[in-house]
């Protein structure tokens with residue numbers, strides 16, 4: 001487990017060769033990749049894997065990419081997941097725009113891998129900044145995801161890898177209340193079994209590190225709900 005939170009990319013593409021090329025390149029960029037062969041499978045994977053971004057082909061058998069996009073963008077729990085739509089022709093892109101399916105970006109096939117990776121990173125910079133090496137700030141706390149340095153009011157704080165991931169999760173969305181289960185998914189990964197009380201232990205360590213050189217405790221315990229920054 002690396003210290004930087006690894007974003008999950010869901011690739012929905014029915015053509016095996018294209019799916020594998022995409023997965024290969026995304027994995028080489030350091031992303032965790034999950035794959036779906038069609039729209040139905042894509043929708044199931046969204047619920048099972050809670051991806052950070054979806055690369056979605058327009059032309060899919062049965063449930064089309066547009067339909068998948070439309071469904072995800074009308075659901076409150078999935079509408080903030082960025083969707084990058086792949087289409088075969090530029091006229092389709094115009095159609096996607098016209099249909100207002102809510103896709104966040106569009107790439108026309110054949111696309112350059114470099115361009116596609118840049119578009120994926122651009123979306124993640126907006127929604128999951130810590131996963132693409134951005135610098136995050138909250139009041140006097142600065143977290144540099146590239147160098148893994150955290151400072152508070154100029155003093156460097158020493159954080160363990162889990163505390164670093166916890167803090168970057170909080171700093172991506174100040175004010176948001178995270179349940180212990182959500183933090184487990186985001187920070188430990190859902191494939192690993194960890195007791196929810198472990199979250200409390202690491203929150204305690206993070207609090208201690210954040211207040212080591214003074215300053216108030218920026219983490220808020222929300223009774224019956226979880227934790228929030230600010």
Ligand code: CA
Pocket residue numbers: 013014015057058059060
């Ligand atoms: Ca296709």
